[in-house]
Amino acid sequence: MKYYSYLFISFFLSVKIFAGSVDTVSVFSNSMHKAIKCVVVKPSAYEDVGKQFPVVYLLHGYSGNYSNWITRVPELNNYVDRFNCIIVCPDGNYSSWYFDSPVDSAYRYETYIVFEVVTYIDSNYKTIANKAHRAITGLSMGGHGALFLGLRHSDIFGAAGSMSGVVDLYESKNKYDIGKRIGDTISHAKDWHNLSVINLIENYNNNNLKIIFDCGDEDIFINANRRLHEKMLQLQIPHQYTERPGKHNWNYWQNSISFQLLFFQHYFSTGN
Numbered sequence: 001m002k003y004y005s006y007l008f009i010s011f012f013l014s015v016k017i018f019a020g021s022v023d024t025v026s027v028f029s030n031s032m033h034k035a036i037k038c039v040v041v042k043p044s045a046y047e048d049v050g051k052q053f054p055v056v057y058l059l060h061g062y063s064g065n066y067s068n069w070i071t072r073v074p075e076l077n078n079y080v081d082r083f084n085c086i087i088v089c090p091d092g093n094y095s096s097w098y099f100d101s102p103v104d105s106a107y108r109y110e111t112y113i114v115f116e117v118v119t120y121i122d123s124n125y126k127t128i129a130n131k132a133h134r135a136i137t138g139l140s141m142g143g144h145g146a147l148f149l150g151l152r153h154s155d156i157f158g159a160a161g162s163m164s165g166v167v168d169l170y171e172s173k174n175k176y177d178i179g180k181r182i183g184d185t186i187s188h189a190k191d192w193h194n195l196s197v198i199n200l201i202e203n204y205n206n207n208n209l210k211i212i213f214d215c216g217d218e219d220i221f222i223n224a225n226r227r228l229h230e231k232m233l234q235l236q237i238p239h240q241y242t243e244r245p246g247k248h249n250w251n252y253w254q255n256s257i258s259f260q261l262l263f264f265q266h267y268f269s270t271g272n
Helices: 002-017 068-072 076-082 109-124 141-152 178-182 189-194 197-203 222-234 250-270
Strands: 021-029 034-042 055-059 086-090 134-138 159-163 210-216 240-244
Touching (some): 021 109, 034 068, 034 076, 034 109, 055 109, 055 141, 055 250, 068 076, 068 086, 076 086, 076 250, 086 109, 109 141, 134 141, 134 250, 141 159, 141 197, 141 210, 197 222, 210 250, 222 240, 240 250
Parallel strands (some): 055 086, 055 134, 134 159, 159 210, 210 240
Antiparallel strands (some): 021 034, 034 086
16 A cells, blocks of 8 residues: 555656746736736746747637636647647736727727737746747637737747637627627628628638637537638648537647647747
8 A cells, every 4th residue: 555655656757857846927008008917827947947848829709818728728738848838818808809800099909919928938937939939829719819919920920820719709799898899790890891800711811820610510600610611721821721520618628738739849840
């Protein structure tokens, strides 16, 4: 019995030794005049002399916050070692939708994520600070946000992904505070069009952004994801799209994230 207890303790210690570490930091936003919390997950090799790491920015969904991912998927603490990267989980507010709102100057989350958070992370952590080693993904609202920011800022992010993303905002025009962020669909019709990934994809200009997105086959947003996939095929935009069994929930996202991190690891190592 003592022998088995020793093995268990040794295994537990080995997991702790080779797991990453988690920082919670405050990133001040000049654009919104406030400090906003952010989680940073570092690999166990972070303190090694001369080491620098690629970064994956991981966005939460509607009604979530910066702590969602590390709380619901504590495996991130091990994934940073497996995939040799830093994972950053910024806060996108309850319902920012990760763009600069055309009707409310208090919501400037495109500016915040792309410029203020990225600058803070590159200034304070041992990152490889170029687009070839920087990716962004997220779930639901964050899935839309990641593709939106990746497409609009392909000079900052080399790869972008989405898990169960709300890729057509108009489809949910009366839900999830989207109208509060964009305005009404008549006087702001152009904004509704331009801020939605399913339309923004038409502006893809062969910028070499590597794109991956997936959705559960029972997800409430599966049809829009299928339409985005078909549109990208028609426009001959390279991408990886996957449907797996699952709904719009954490069981699905806990499974999905490891596939996306593998995709990003391959991109960081090969550029493809």
